[in-house]
Amino acid sequence: MSEQILSVNSAAIGFDDVEPLIEGVELRLREGEIVGLTGRSGIGKTTLIRTCAGLIPPLSGSISFAGAPLGDKARGEVGLIPQRLGLIQHQTVGYNVLMGALPRAKWYQSAFSLPSAEMRESTRNAVEAVGLQDKILTSVNSLSGGQQRRVAIARAMVQSPKLVLADECLGELDAETAKGIINLLRDLANDGTSILIVDHNPVRARTFCDRVLQLRGKRLVELGDEEQDATPALPVLRRPEQ
Numbered sequence: 001m002s003e004q005i006l007s008v009n010s011a012a013i014g015f016d017d018v019e020p021l022i023e024g025v026e027l028r029l030r031e032g033e034i035v036g037l038t039g040r041s042g043i044g045k046t047t048l049i050r051t052c053a054g055l056i057p058p059l060s061g062s063i064s065f066a067g068a069p070l071g072d073k074a075r076g077e078v079g080l081i082p083q084r085l086g087l088i089q090h091q092t093v094g095y096n097v098l099m100g101a102l103p104r105a106k107w108y109q110s111a112f113s114l115p116s117a118e119m120r121e122s123t124r125n126a127v128e129a130v131g132l133q134d135k136i137l138t139s140v141n142s143l144s145g146g147q148q149r150r151v152a153i154a155r156a157m158v159q160s161p162k163l164v165l166a167d168e169c170l171g172e173l174d175a176e177t178a179k180g181i182i183n184l185l186r187d188l189a190n191d192g193t194s195i196l197i198v199d200h201n202p203v204r205a206r207t208f209c210d211r212v213l214q215l216r217g218k219r220l221v222e223l224g225d226e227e228q229d230a231t232p233a234l235p236v237l238r239r240p241e242q
């Protein structure tokens with residue numbers, strides 16, 4: 001049976017004990033699974049993602065990662081693609097992706113900016129995997145929105161994470177670019193990485209996720225097929241033959 005990577009157990013999520021954003025969260029992710037997370041703006045999707053990344057402590061309950069309590073050790077094994085990508089705009093693609101390898105670097109490599117041959121090699125591989133090998137020495141601020149998202153994905157991939165947390169990494173992309181990114185995520189999942197991805201569009205999420213969860217009120221619920229069909233979706237362009 002595939003390994004359980006992330007397990008959130010009866011957790012309350014948010015910033016205020018008295019008024020949590022989400023209550024009673026039960027969430028399990030298995031190896032190689034892609035799970036979608038939807039819900040209206042401001043409901044707590046980013047907060048949940050950041051909590052799963054270990055950046056915000058749960059108000060109550062517990063979170064475990066690969067069978068152990070989520071802690072500093074997990075940092076190097078969780079690749080976060082934040083909603084605002086957090087790239088260093090004036091630096092090159094290669095530099096930004098290399099930064100993703102740092103949680104695994106030895107202290108002296110970080111302190112003196114001495115990437116190992118292995119870190120440089122995995123940077124090149126990740127940049128190639130997202131199809132930006134020609135741009136490795138290009139400054140991020142001269143790339144398109146879709147290309148910048150690819151850089152953020154490569155930065156998450158470079159550490160060979162067990163879990164990728166992707167916050168709206170498909171937002172405002174044209175259909176073709178979004179498809180390219182979805183294929184990248186699929187490839188990652190086929191290699192065993194678990195992916196939790198926020199997509200405000202539940203119809204699209206269903207096309208590439210194994211399961212889709214929704215934040216509704218203060219609860220995290222799993223959408224069944226019928227329910228997903230009934231969800232009033234944002235206007236979505238469907239190809240007539242599909």
Ligand SMILES: Nc1ncnc2c1ncn2[C@@H]1O[C@H](COP(=O)(O)OP(=O)(O)O)[C@@H](O)[C@H]1O
Nearest residue numbers: 014015021039040041042043044045046047048
């Ligand atoms: N650091 C913070 N401290 C207090 N409240 C916050 C903080 N970050 C976000 N919030 C609030 O938490 C709520 C959920 O935000 P967020 O998780 O970003 O929602 P979503 O990603 O679903 O749009 C919002 O009301 C937001 O203002």
Ligand SMILES: [Mg+2]
Nearest residue numbers: 045046083167
């Ligand atoms: Mg958000």
